[in-house]
Amino acid sequence: MSTTTTEAVRVERPTSRVETFLGRHAAMIPTFAAVIILIVLLAGAEAFLRGDFITARNLSALLLDNAYLLILAVGMTFVILTAGIDLSVGSVMAFTGILGAQLLVSGQPVWVAVPAMLAGGAAIGLLIGVLVQYFNVQPFIASLAGLFLARGLAFVVSLSSIRVEEPAVLWLQQTRFRLGDWYLTPTGIIALLTVAVAAFVLHLTRFGRTVYAIGGNEQSARLMGLDVARTKVAAYVISGFCGGLAGLALTAYSGAGYPRNGIGTELDAIAAVVIGGTLLTGGRGYVLGSLIGVLVFGTIKTIISFMGAEQSWMQIIVGALLLLFIVVQRVIVSRSERRR
């Protein structure tokens, strides 16, 4: 065998700043790409519409119109980071929305109705999480069951739309915190707070790092003594809770609960998360990326309606973007694997 005296270690230190950066933050590249896409979209629309697009009003509306989607995307980010998927959130949003509307109309106070919405969403998340973790059901199937359950429950509560006249909800709907032409709505603030809390939890708590660890390699995470079971269930509970919160935001936004709300919205949320740079295979991605993804999504929607084009173009463009991003992610992943 070889001789025994080796002093220097052959681990190559990255030589340039670029290499150091890539060694540390390669996972951020897709998110940067999303930022660039967003800038290109905004600049393109501005040029095309001759300066009528990037206005304080439009950009403020972007957050208002997509607050519910942003909240869903935050919850979805947790689940996707564990390499799971949650198809139930669109229906959970509809169910909790109609549940809250029904409770308020039947005279329950806000402090009963809102916690009931959040708890309802979290409960469906818990059910899915338990199915996934303890009964070893594929997340796709478990959350599909959650989707049907929540949608069914929504129709049980009411078959038709329920208007909400409750003052607190009206306040959520109508308040504008203004700064010049810019404004923020309470739902927009809730959505941004959700992002901030999620970013904090994901990066600075053991729970958050365990979410990433599970996505990296579940078996390893378990052997490293991390609490995999509880964390995985909690990710689905968070997603369900966000579904409830989105239900509140959407009810406030539209002024009513409607059992047919949010059909297919779970797919919009997944698309936003993926465009924002989170890998569907788990373990890589950022909740801030999901914010960017939602903004990209919302910008495309706005551009389409500005141009007066068919709404179907929206789906075609999002589909194309999604395809592009998944290909980009594949390339990044396979390149980083080759470096080993």
Added chain:
Amino acid sequence: MDGAVGAQPLLELTGATVRFGADAALDDVSFRMYPGEVHSLMGENGAGKSTLIKAITGVLPLDAGTLTLDGRAVRFTTPQEAQRAGISTVYQEVELLPNLSVAENILLGREPRSRGVISQRLMRERARQILADLGLDLDPASTLGTHPVAVQQLVAIARAISTDVRVLVLDEPTSSLDLDEVAELFRIIRELRARGVAILFVSHFLDQVYEICDRVTVLRDGALVGEYLTPQLLRIDLVHKMLGREASDFKTRQRGRVEEPDAPVFLSARDVGAAPGIRGADVDLGEGEVVGVAGLLGSGRTELARALTGISRLDTGIIRIEGEPVNLDSPRRAISLGVVYSSENRRSEGILGELSVLDNITLAVQAHRGVLRRMRPARQRELAQSWVEALGIRPPDLDRPAGTLSGGNQQKVMLARLLALAPRVLVLDEPTRGVDVGAKVEIQNLVGELADNGLSVVFISAELDEVLRVGDRVAILREGRIVETLASADMTVDSLLALVASPDEQEV
């Protein structure tokens, strides 16, 4: 280094028995480890090595017997409990998180905090300190997955010793390391030994066991054979104790071909280049000849195999079969020309663990025939049965899921699958890796027999003595180039080692 004799064992297992159903995987085994000593656990696959490791690391409970640590009886029910008591394990497959930073991989689960939240800065500092203690200069903030497997393995060790480690279990730590990396690992092991850590080093490589271990415990069929001081145990005796049979089973193959330079060349490759990393490779493979390929990890062994078997596309060069230029642009095409490849990654690119032995053997033949010419089930069984008997696959049960067989038998199943295609050229990439000594010898002998029957074989192995023993000639790879092809009769392991190591490392 066996100054520990007379001291109290740090860890002692007495009368340990672990049963799976009616079978005892470990039967009344006693085992002890002293502080500041490297101890090796030797035995064939199925001898009970992994069961013993699992018993002392809290993965499996003991059905009988006692485990004492520092003279006090302990009972672990989870790996975490064992870890808290100072027993850390590094598993064969690197069990870390490629998507997180090096620092997190070392410290996650007991990460430093400031004001209640994880402090990335403190974590990086602590990790840098731990790595520096091991003599590793590595950016703690870098993503683990961007480093080579060998570095990841060292990070796994850093994690294991970053706790207050007293017993360190290394299960096959060197199976994916090259010579330099092994030397690096050994330096770290020696350092830990000097600090008084008791190290359990499990490896198939006898050379390494003799280089690093102070004491050896040999197991066979779940029972204790004995405990020996390494310097007092001859290699041949060790193998004998492990196998329970005479080591003369190592047949030396009759080498006829070397003296017959006129043996017709079946496959010839000229100036073959393929990404990543194979350049200007020339290979001539005679009928019935075994060409061994020797080289360090990363020298392009697997890449060469893949270039010859239609898996990687050739960037340059040409391959001729019986003088005719052929275009091996896919494995399928290569198979139809009689060139087959057996991957080094048995689990991911070979055995379909959930399918039966029968399916695993007949799969390739059936695929080659196409769906329209389905083999009758009776014919399939007959074919599979004949290979199971010819290769001595144990247990000879066609319907058992292939994943439940031992490594050596899985390898034979893969061989059977390829041989059922009636190939002319067999390219074997590390066919004996992770295989116990007995099965290793059987596979080596088998290759010899196949060659005597006219099959041409390319035999790739990291173990130089094996390459020499099996190959008629040996092609020496260095940094993607075949630097020399020599008759193995003209070489010794030492001279081969000198050729394989790059010139500036020839301090051997």
